[in-house]
Amino acid sequence: xxxxxxxxxxxxxxxxxxxxxxxxxxxxxxxxxxxxxxxxxxxxxxxxxxxxxxxxxxxxxxxxxxxxxxxxxxxxxxxxxxxxxxxxxxxxxxxxxxxxxxxxxxxxxxxx
Amino acid sequence: xxxxxxxxxxxxxxxxxxxxxxxxxxxxxxxxxxxxxxxxxxxxxxxxxxxxxxxxxxxxxxxxxxxxxxxxxxxxxxxxxxxxxxxxxxxxxxxxxxxxxxxxxxxxxxxxx
Numbered sequence: 001x002x003x004x005x006x007x008x009x010x011x012x013x014x015x016x017x018x019x020x021x022x023x024x025x026x027x028x029x030x031x032x033x034x035x036x037x038x039x040x041x042x043x044x045x046x047x048x049x050x051x052x053x054x055x056x057x058x059x060x061x062x063x064x065x066x067x068x069x070x071x072x073x074x075x076x077x078x079x080x081x082x083x084x085x086x087x088x089x090x091x092x093x094x095x096x097x098x099x100x101x102x103x104x105x106x107x108x109x110x111x112x
Numbered sequence: 113x114x115x116x117x118x119x120x121x122x123x124x125x126x127x128x129x130x131x132x133x134x135x136x137x138x139x140x141x142x143x144x145x146x147x148x149x150x151x152x153x154x155x156x157x158x159x160x161x162x163x164x165x166x167x168x169x170x171x172x173x174x175x176x177x178x179x180x181x182x183x184x185x186x187x188x189x190x191x192x193x194x195x196x197x198x199x200x201x202x203x204x205x206x207x208x209x210x211x212x213x214x215x216x217x218x219x220x221x222x223x224x225x
Contacts, residue, residue, distance in 0.1 A: 009152075032212050043116075043202055044155070044216040051212055090154050097168050098143050098206040098214055102154030 002027050004093050006103035014111050019063075019078040021106045023091030026072065032094035033074040035065055038105075039087045047089075050074060061085070086110045114139070116205050116217035124223045125193050133188040133220045137205030144186040145214065146178065149200040161186050162209050190222075198224045 007022040025031055032051045036044040048059025055067040065076045074091060088107050092100040117136045125131050137144050143162045147155035157170040161180035180186045184205075190197055200221050204214040 004154075006154075036216075041221070043218040044204075046213075046215075049212065092154075094212050095157070097160065097209050098204075098211045099145055099157050099160060099168055100155075100204075100214065101157070102147075104152075104154045 002093050002095055002101050004091050004101055004103035006091050006106050008106055010107045012109040013081045015083055016080050019081045021076040021089050023074045024072050025093050027093060034092040035076050036090045037087050081110050083110050116203055116215050118203050118217040118220050120220060122221045127193055127224055129193050130191045133201050135186045135203030137184050138215045141205035141207050142184050143206045143209055144180060145204045146188045147202040149202060155202055193224045195224050198222060
């Protein structure tokens with residue numbers, strides 16, 4: 001069965017600090033992986049995705065993620081946090097036929 | 113392009129009632145999927161419609177049903193509402209059934225009292 005685990009329901013960083021949000025997956029087939037961001041009372045916005053090819057994927061708003069097959073991980077990073085990055089972040093695994101399996105989410109808190 | 117639009121944005125219903133939520137997909141998209149996002153949880157797949165038929169279904173009871181219209185728009189119906197059905201309901205659209213890219217609407221916040 002396919003699954004996604006996000007380590008840490010809440011992550012707190014200071015403005016300007018490194019952001020690291022962790023995601024591990026389980027899949028019986030080569031995975032397609034996604035990170036989405038959700039601002040309060042909003043839908044989901046795609047940050048970045050990995051399908052095939054380069055394992056370091058760059059997304060919007062300065063975020064990037066690295067696919068590591070040996071570690072079954074797809075962690076999201078950003079070198080310097082901004083206040084506007086405060087939101088909930090979801091890692092997702094493509095489950096076939098345009099459907100996604102999501103992790104439980106990580107709330108990113110950014111303090112001045 | 114208006115993207116994926118959902119209506120209404122918020123809804124309050126009483127336990128036992130029935131509710132209908134609506135979704136208009138992104139222009140040109142023919143596949144609509146529905147997700148339930150309970151408070152503090154990630155979205156969970158409910159079902160998917162393509163060519164006006166339910167094609168995939170997640171682990172949800174038959175109280176959850178849907179429909180897709182010829183213009184690709186879709187409805188999600190929930191009967192005999194329970195308090196536990198309170199959630200954000202998200203609609204996602206894609207082009208074709210086998211597409212890794214899905215676009216999400218803003219969601220409908222359903223509160224059951």
